[in-house]
Amino acid sequence: MPPDGSQPGRQEIRAAAVKSEGVDAHDRLMQRVDQEQDDVLGTIQLVQGDPVLETRLFEQLVDLLVETMFLELRQRFLEGEVGRDAYLTELAGLAEQCRQAGLLPLSAPTRDA
Numbered sequence: 001m002p003p004d005g006s007q008p009g010r011q012e013i014r015a016a017a018v019k020s021e022g023v024d025a026h027d028r029l030m031q032r033v034d035q036e037q038d039d040v041l042g043t044i045q046l047v048q049g050d051p052v053l054e055t056r057l058f059e060q061l062v063d064l065l066v067e068t069m070f071l072e073l074r075q076r077f078l079e080g081e082v083g084r085d086a087y088l089t090e091l092a093g094l095a096e097q098c099r100q101a102g103l104l105p106l107s108a109p110t111r112d113a
Helices: 010-046 051-078 084-100
Strands: none
Touching: 010 051, 051 084
16 A cells, blocks of 8 residues: 555556566566576586587577576666666667677567568
């Protein structure tokens, strides 16, 4: 209940529920990526000596690590650790660094694509 003793409005309740669902979905995504990283790390040991499979798994691991960086940044935003403007600035900077390292496409995707 708000400090003034009034009942929270339906919009406030709905907004809180939507935010909670978004956080839960984000947490599940982070858990999935962590599990995939564990699986890849365990599998790399099993394919030692097969350069094709090793390369494919190392590339998958790099992709998962990059995804983790983006997810951790979003987690900081969802927890209120960084504001929207700072989040967008950091997101753009991280994307640019990944592009320069060849980890993302060179051009930003468009909504039409």
